Amino acid sequence: MSIYIARSPAVAxxxxxxxxxxxxTKDSKLFTLNExxxxxxxxxxxxxxxxxxxxEKVCAKFETEPxxxxxxxxxxxxxxxxxxxxxxxxxxxxxxx
Amino acid sequence: xxxxxxxEIAGIPILLRSHDSVFEPAVRKYYxxxxxxxxxxxxxxxxxxxxxxxFPDPETVGAGGAVPVVDVAWTGDRWRLERFDFRGEWSxxxxxGQVCLAQPQALQSIDSVLRILHSIxxxxxxxxxxxxxxxxxxxxxxxxxxxxxxxxxxLSGLIPSDATLLTDEISYVRQAEGGYRAFGTPFAGNLxxxxxxxxxxxxxxxxxxxxPRNKIDPLSRKEAATALLRNVLxxxxxxxxxxxxxxxxxxxxxxxxxxxxxxxxxxxxWEIIA
Numbered sequence: 001m002s003i004y005i006a007r008s009p010a011v012a013x014x015x016x017x018x019x020x021x022x023x024x025t026k027d028s029k030l031f032t033l034n035e036x037x038x039x040x041x042x043x044x045x046x047x048x049x050x051x052x053x054x055x056e057k058v059c060a061k062f063e064t065e066p067x068x069x070x071x072x073x074x075x076x077x078x079x080x081x082x083x084x085x086x087x088x089x090x091x092x093x094x095x096x097x
Numbered sequence: 098x099x100x101x102x103x104x105e106i107a108g109i110p111i112l113l114r115s116h117d118s119v120f121e122p123a124v125r126k127y128y129x130x131x132x133x134x135x136x137x138x139x140x141x142x143x144x145x146x147x148x149x150x151x152f153p154d155p156e157t158v159g160a161g162g163a164v165p166v167v168d169v170a171w172t173g174d175r176w177r178l179e180r181f182d183f184r185g186e187w188s189x190x191x192x193x194g195q196v197c198l199a200q201p202q203a204l205q206s207i208d209s210v211l212r213i214l215h216s217i218x219x220x221x222x223x224x225x226x227x228x229x230x231x232x233x234x235x236x237x238x239x240x241x242x243x244x245x246x247x248x249x250x251x252l253s254g255l256i257p258s259d260a261t262l263l264t265d266e267i268s269y270v271r272q273a274e275g276g277y278r279a280f281g282t283p284f285a286g287n288l289x290x291x292x293x294x295x296x297x298x299x300x301x302x303x304x305x306x307x308x309p310r311n312k313i314d315p316l317s318r319k320e321a322a323t324a325l326l327r328n329v330l331x332x333x334x335x336x337x338x339x340x341x342x343x344x345x346x347x348x349x350x351x352x353x354x355x356x357x358x359x360x361x362x363x364x365x366x367w368e369i370i371a
Contacts, residue, residue: 010336012343016318016350023326023343025336030326032319 006046006093008085046093105133107269107280115145119201130294144195152199169332182206216330220341223272226330231263231279238279238297242328243305250287251362264292301354308359311366321355
């Protein structure tokens with residue numbers, strides 16, 4: 001099953017030195033992403049399946065096994081979703097368009 | 098009798114209007130360096146009342162080590178603020194508001210109200226309040242952010258005679274021509290005394306870290322922004338305010354160098370701050 005991810009509008013985010021810092025505008029919680037997570041975050045447009053994002057943005061740029069990369073990416077996305085800064089869905093996320 | 102007192106911090110005057118004969122002289126004495134003449138129109142006017150009814154017994158607050166909760170909320174047209182020792186509201190639209198204090202002589206109550214209001218007022222023009230000591234030396238300001246115990250008051254207590262302390266606890270930073278400017282505040286920490294009411298261009302930020310020897314390490318912009326954001330005063334749960342502060346801090350670390358200052362609590366630490 002494909003999953004789709006979209007950045008929450010309830011955040012302030014900025015790439016500094018190639019890595020994202022993200023602040024939830026709901027509770028001021030702060031998150032920092034490493035290079036790989038930053039690639040996934042920036043590609044989280046709600047339309048591109050996570051598997052495609054991992055293939056194009058992670059496997060193509062970093063030395064990693066596809067299965068491991070996907071599992072790590074999904075885990076990261078679910079953790080960010082728990083904090084409300086990313087949305088995960090089994091369908092394309094229309095509101096992200 | 099009504100008395101008006103204007104306390105101006107970082108160029109932002111707040112007029113306090115009170116009928117209480119104990120409150121007004123206490124405020125004038127403590128904030129002496131920040132009192133300015135009453136202007137015809139102040140952007141912020143607060144009517145201050147003193148009435149203990151409805152407040153909890155101060156002896157019971159903080160029992161068991163609990164930290165008193167500050168509630169700051171936007172209600173659609175005004176800010177509402179409440180703690181165990183004060184409650185009030187202020188409307189940006191009218192500039193007017195009122196606050197009720199549980200005790201007339203409790204300066205920490207009005208001090209907290211002022212901190213909250215300034216943490217809101219500082220944001221739209223590109224500023225913020227930071228948990229940080231700050232000082233002016235040779236015409237430049239230096240900011241020393243740190244959580245409780247990081248050494249803000251320790252470093253402030255070691256300040257050399259050629260430097261001026263802006264605060265040992267809460268620093269005020271505002272966007273200014275070509276950069277940022279740090280202002281003195283009356284918001285004191287362990288030193289228990291207000292800072293000087295002066296300001297200067299912000300030259301550098303030093304994140305405090307006690308250690309075995311004095312040294313300075315540069316931080317990346319990501320490290321700097323993250324560390325600084327963790328020390329910004331965020332009382333208000335307001336998305337737009339949070340977003341603006343976030344952008345302010347990101348811009349600040351792009352224009353002002355940020356270092357980690359590891360230091361021994363001796364006067365020699367000031368020799369490497371320049």
